[in-house]
Amino acid sequence: MPELPEAETIARGLRRTILGRRLGPARFTRPDILRNRGDAPVSDITGHRVVEVFRRGKRVLIKLDNDLTLVFALGMTGQLTVARTDAACPTHTHLRIALDRGARELRFRDVRRFGGVWLLKDGVTGQKSRGRALGPLGPEPLEIRITQFRSLLRRKRQIKALLLDQSIIAGLGNIYCDEALHRASIHPAARADDLTPDQSAALLRGIRAVLREAIRRGGSSISDYRDAQGNLGYFQHRHRVYQRTDQPCHRCRTPIQRIIVAARSTHFCPACQPPRV
DNA sequence: AGTAAACTCCGGAAGC
DNA sequence: TGCTTCCGGAGTTTAC
Numbered sequence: 513m514p515e516l517p518e519a520e521t522i523a524r525g526l527r528r529t530i531l532g533r534r535l536g537p538a539r540f541t542r543p544d545i546l547r548n549r550g551d552a553p554v555s556d557i558t559g560h561r562v563v564e565v566f567r568r569g570k571r572v573l574i575k576l577d578n579d580l581t582l583v584f585a586l587g588m589t590g591q592l593t594v595a596r597t598d599a600a601c602p603t604h605t606h607l608r609i610a611l612d613r614g615a616r617e618l619r620f621r622d623v624r625r626f627g628g629v630w631l632l633k634d635g636v637t638g639q640k641s642r643g644r645a646l647g648p649l650g651p652e653p654l655e656i657r658i659t660q661f662r663s664l665l666r667r668k669r670q671i672k673a674l675l676l677d678q679s680i681i682a683g684l685g686n687i688y689c690d691e692a693l694h695r696a697s698i699h700p701a702a703r704a705d706d707l708t709p710d711q712s713a714a715l716l717r718g719i720r721a722v723l724r725e726a727i728r729r730g731g732s733s734i735s736d737y738r739d740a741q742g743n744l745g746y747f748q749h750r751h752r753v754y755q756r757t758d759q760p761c762h763r764c765r766t767p768i769q770r771i772i773v774a775a776r777s778t779h780f781c782p783a784c785q786p787p788r789v
Numbered sequence: 790a791g792t793a794a795a796c797t798c799c800g801g802a803a804g805c
Numbered sequence: 806t807g808c809t810t811c812c813g814g815a816g817t818t819t820a821c
Contacts (some may be wrong), residue, residue, distance in 0.1 A: 513813070513814075514814095515814095570814085585814085585815090586814090587799095587813090587814055587815080588799095588812090588813055588814060589799090589800085589801095589813095604800090622799095623799080623800065623801075624798085624799045624800055624801085624813085624814095625798075625799055625800085626798070626799070626813075626814055626815075627814085667791080667792085668791080668792070669791085669792065669793085670793095673792090673793085676814090678814090678815075685813090685814070686813075686814090735801090735802095774793090775793090775794075775795090775813090776812095776813075777812080777813085
């Protein structure tokens with residue numbers, strides 16, 4: 513499921529393929545995949561150039577030269593790809609935007625439709641209308657400082673629930689939460705405000721390390737994830753706990769356990785990540 | 790107020 | 806073959 517590294521990989525791929533290109537008309541196969549109404553008619557993107565492609569949290573943003581920004585939330589099964597227009601179009605493709613006078617197109621596909629598209633006016637910094645497209649969104653884990661991170665942890669909630677909360681810190685989902693907590697040797701159900709300063713620092717290091725390595729390997733393809741070229745990621749082969757139930761911990765050989773934390777399936781090593789100090 | 794849990798969306802996979 | 810159940814990102818609702 514697309515989290516920060518997958519969104520980053522897609523954004524980088526799109527930057528290579530559509531930056532500076534002019535968009536043609538958009539065609540919605542599922543009009544309700546456009547989640548906002550009234551910011552601007554979709555026809556306003558036609559004929560405008562892509563001036564910026566970037567990521568915020570788990571979302572991919574495409575900014576145009578007329579200050580309109582397309583925001584893509586990938587949900588669980590979202591795919592954002594560039595393909596030749598004459599190539600077979602898979603089912604559940606909800607939006608197609610022509611490129612290069614129609615030779616190629618940008619395709620948004622989302623089998624379960626937990627994702628969506630927003631068209632925002634005045635860019636993203638124009639705060640006003642961004643509404644559900646982006647906010648409320650916490651700071652970026654790859655940019656946050658340790659003092660700020662520690663202050664985010666001053667709550668009684670379970671640490672994993674906190675990390676999953678996009679309004680606290682942006683971009684982490686189930687996979688990278690589990691992986692980061694394992695790297696930091698912290699139990700996923702530990703109370704955030706029980707972590708020692710050393711544990712908090714280890715956790716931020718774990719988050720950064722796992723995100724950077726996942727980005728380097730093009731993200732994790734668990735079910736539907738593909739990059740902008742339609743390729744699989746490679747990081748799923750490097751997972752140390754996620755979906756490794758009953759397999760040996762890479763550090764101590766203890767079988768990885770699966771429990772439910774924050775209503776999410778949660779994988780951890782009972783020896784390396786003890787419940788209490 | 791802060792936190793947690795339940796419910797909603799959706800469709801594919803797995804189990805019976 | 807045909808049910809039923811599970812899963813999950815994220816918003817909303819309900820309950821402590």
